[in-house]
Amino acid sequence: MEVAVIGAGYVGLVQAAGLASLGHRVRVGENNLEKLELLQAGISPIFEPDLEAVLGEGLATGLLSFEASNEAVVAGAEVVFLAVPTPQGDNGAANMSIVAAVFDEIASKLVEDTLVVFKSTVPVGSVAKYQQFFDERNPGVTIMSNPEFLREGSAVSDFFHPDRIVIGTTSQRAAERMMELYRGLDAPVVVTDPISAEMVKYGSNAYLATRVTFANAMANLAEAVGADVRDVLLGMGYDRRIGHHFLSPGPGFGGSCFPKDTYALVAIAEEANYDFALLKGVIEVNDEQRQRIVNKVIAALPAGLDGALVGLWGLAFKAGTDDTRDSPAVELARLLAGRGAHIRAFDPKAKIDLDGVDLVADPLEAAKGADVLLIATEWPDFQAVDLRKVREAMAGTVIVDARNILDPEAVRRLGMEYYGVGR
Secondary structure: OEEEEEOOOHHHHHHHHHHHHOOOEEEEEOOOHHHHHHHHOOOOOOOOOOHHHHHHHHHHHOOEEEEOOHHHHHOOOOEEEEOOOOOEOOOOOEOOHHHHHHHHHHHHHOOOOOEEEEOOOOOOOHHHHHHHHHHHHOOOOEEEEOOOOOOOOOHHHHHHOOOOEEEEOOOHHHHHHHHHHOOOOOOOEEEEOHHHHHHHHHHHHHHHHHHHHHHHHHHHHHHHHOOOHHHHHHHHHOOOOOOOOOOOOOOOOOOOOHHHHHHHHHHHHHHOOOOOHHHHHHHHHHHHHHHHHHHHHHHOOOOOOOOOEEEEEOOOOOOOOOOOOOOHHHHHHHHHHHOOOEEEEEOOOOOOOOOOEEEOOOHHHHHOOOOEEEEOOOOHHHHOOOHHHHHHHOOOOEEEEOOOOOOHHHHHOOOOEEEOOOO
8 A cells, every 4th residue: 555654753663664564655754854864864763673674674675765745745645644743731631733733734635535544642532523624625535543552662563463453433444444554464453433442542551551550559558568569569460360561660650651641531531521530649649659769869868969979770761762751760860950969870772961960871880979879760781780890889878779670689788778669
């Protein structure tokens, strides 16, 4: 098929490269000229394992191309995927201004019988709303929902081995065309109405965020009663009804999806006159969790945060990505710097520009002279660092392990103090 993808972010790039690998001809619209130049040269502007290789294959076969003009990429396309940002607005709901601007731009350029597919996470009712928009401007266009479930750090694998493919449309013909598009992927296909498809995305992320928050709440209780939360959650997870996934305590959930989508689902509920108290509690506990980590750092500094040097391992919101959007690690750095601490930070992939934070080239340099070391992202690289060298480099003796990736006894044998989450 002839496919257009608008937006070359984490979702759009993986979607485009994956469809090209399946044999479709895919044109991608990206108006950031610096990013566009990299993509046309086969260089991924983001870190995502295996993505650059799949991009290179698509460019080599001629099935994948990148252009600056959205109007040009949609010309003649049978399917147009929208993968542009829908950031959180002031009221928590998704901001659809970029979507509206793109639709204004391309509406008159689409050929009859084009499918326009929401890959972006959009508010419930968006398909119906924008179907009316196109009915007035280009009646041959069909709008539908096909939410993405890609995990940063494993997005390429997730595209080729999805848990499910969700198609939201009331058109049997549109559903069949989408199933043909994804032919070659072995996954259950859920065909439903657009509103239900839109809810699947929000519900999935809100549920996973709830599991993360439950793990943190259990960790906080474990600290209070003297239990080891790792053993508690391990024992719980062997129950097949529960499982071990998303039950890892830490500094709270972050990234581009969970925070935004939980707030958006609360906003959707409020608009429908439903008090989603459970999800409000999840958000509240998540916000509190970051302050609890800061309090652990403060407790390790008898002289206080002002003027203290904090070594920070990790900036990305999780391991396996360079994404710092809504990163708990970055928020911890911001909170500590705001209290007068100086931060020396290292991350294998992520970079930030934040007052009070200096980026360094390796973990030991981040630890050098530090009064306390804070581990905020669960990169496996950090488990390989020689703790004896860490002890020699630091001025203080405390490690606050907000990801529980180190062995507490190994730290203590070196004469250091260890503070984890729920341990």
